[in-house]
Amino acid sequence: MTVSDKNKLDSIATGANKYIHPTTSGNKHIPAGGTSGNILRWGSDGTAVWGKEVMSESDKKKLEQVKIIVSFSHTFENLTETSTADDIKAEFKKVNFSDIDVSSDEGLMYVLIAHGLAYGDDQSINTNDQIFIGNKSCLVNGSYIEEGTKTTATLELSYIHNPGKLRTTIMTGTIDETNTYAFSCKVTESGDDEYYLPYDLATITSTESKENILSKLGGSEGVKKISDAINKGKKIFIESYGVVGKIPVSSLNFIIQSWISYAVPTTTNEGTNLIYVKVSSNPEVKIVHTYGYKLPVEFFALQSSSTSDEISTTIGGEEGLKKIVKAAQDGNRFWIEINKGDLASIQRVDLMVVTCYRDNSAGDMSIGFFGKMAYLWGGMGGIILISYIKSSNTFTIDILEA
Numbered sequence: 001m002t003v004s005d006k007n008k009l010d011s012i013a014t015g016a017n018k019y020i021h022p023t024t025s026g027n028k029h030i031p032a033g034g035t036s037g038n039i040l041r042w043g044s045d046g047t048a049v050w051g052k053e054v055m056s057e058s059d060k061k062k063l064e065q066v067k068i069i070v071s072f073s074h075t076f077e078n079l080t081e082t083s084t085a086d087d088i089k090a091e092f093k094k095v096n097f098s099d100i101d102v103s104s105d106e107g108l109m110y111v112l113i114a115h116g117l118a119y120g121d122d123q124s125i126n127t128n129d130q131i132f133i134g135n136k137s138c139l140v141n142g143s144y145i146e147e148g149t150k151t152t153a154t155l156e157l158s159y160i161h162n163p164g165k166l167r168t169t170i171m172t173g174t175i176d177e178t179n180t181y182a183f184s185c186k187v188t189e190s191g192d193d194e195y196y197l198p199y200d201l202a203t204i205t206s207t208e209s210k211e212n213i214l215s216k217l218g219g220s221e222g223v224k225k226i227s228d229a230i231n232k233g234k235k236i237f238i239e240s241y242g243v244v245g246k247i248p249v250s251s252l253n254f255i256i257q258s259w260i261s262y263a264v265p266t267t268t269n270e271g272t273n274l275i276y277v278k279v280s281s282n283p284e285v286k287i288v289h290t291y292g293y294k295l296p297v298e299f300f301a302l303q304s305s306s307t308s309d310e311i312s313t314t315i316g317g318e319e320g321l322k323k324i325v326k327a328a329q330d331g332n333r334f335w336i337e338i339n340k341g342d343l344a345s346i347q348r349v350d351l352m353v354v355t356c357y358r359d360n361s362a363g364d365m366s367i368g369f370f371g372k373m374a375y376l377w378g379g380m381g382g383i384i385l386i387s388y389i390k391s392s393n394t395f396t397i398d399i400l401e402a
Contacts, residue, residue: 119140
């Protein structure tokens with residue numbers, strides 16, 4: 001080392017070659033200290049300090065309680081119209097209603113009355129609550145009604161049950177003068193506005209027994225369900241079957257009677273059958289054939305000399321005449337198709353009903369038609385009267401020529 005180099009080194013201050021970390025914002029080290037669960041938080045510009053976690057488990061629960069004013073369990077959604085009073089109480093017990101024992105009839109009724117008053121006509125009462133089912137916020141409604149010695153209170157909770165569907169669960173409680181309590185649950189759901197009837201109703205006939213008709217309606221319970229669907233304004237269909245799509249059903253409430261009606265295509269390309277069914281434990285069926293009721297071509301050739309057996313064979317016996325008489329009672333037109341062998345020769349002969357009779361107790365029947373055409377009933381037509389005597393199982397014909 002030269003003397004010149006040594007003199008240069010001697011001019012450097014002691015410690016001048018040591019690294020000093022900048023202390024300006026953005027250059028500071030992690031501060032000392034800190035314990036498990038701590039996080040770095042802002043202290044001042046460029047300075048971090050150790051602090052507690054953003055939210056402890058206990059703090060999180062406190063925050064949840066701000067939301068959970070009244071929060072039912074998600075199992076609340078399992079309540080149905082068949083749920084018992086104990087089922088309803090079990091769901092209410094999962095909620096903290098302060099000192100109210102909702103496992104008792106009195107306690108549950110108290111809660112229903114409080115909400116019924118608050119959301120009913122008495123706006124001075126405020127329950128000051130927000131209701132959740134799980135994490136789902138509810139729209140709340142209620143009612144309180146006093147009728148004589150009976151008090152009824154309801155609590156209605158509406159919430160999104162499935163995507164695009166709004167479900168409403170209605171809990172009702174009643175108490176009478178004997179302090180007898182009753183609780184029930186009712187559930188409705190948007191999208192639940194369709195009601196389906198069995199396909200058997202599409203094949204129903206107008207001469208079936210009332211027992212068979214009632215069975216096809218689903219019995220007494222089915223009648224109640226159909227009537228309820230009508231009262232609720234639901235869209236009613238007969239379920240799909242094979243290549244036939246679902247059949248829309250119209251409904252009508254007339255005073256104390258409920259009727260449904262629907263159109264069923266015929267299998268013979270002869271229009272549709274308009275079927276009317278009285279929804280009752282004492283049901284009725286009326287069928288109107290839009291093209292008219294087609295009689296067999298053999299009907300054209302009946303004459304005054306036709307025997308009982310010939311008449312029976314032509315009209316299908318006692319059951320066949322029952323169908324014809326019932327069709328007349330239902331307001332149908334009648335016709336005969338005459339086919340002479342080619343399409344150009346097909347003719348339709350319309351007949352007008354002039355008389356119709358049936359003795360339901362004795363079983364006797366008769367029906368009369370008027371028609372006019374060459375060779376009809378052995379002449380130029382006129383009036384034909386077909387009668388059936390149940391006691392002797394015989395058919396007769398009377399013809400008054402035109």
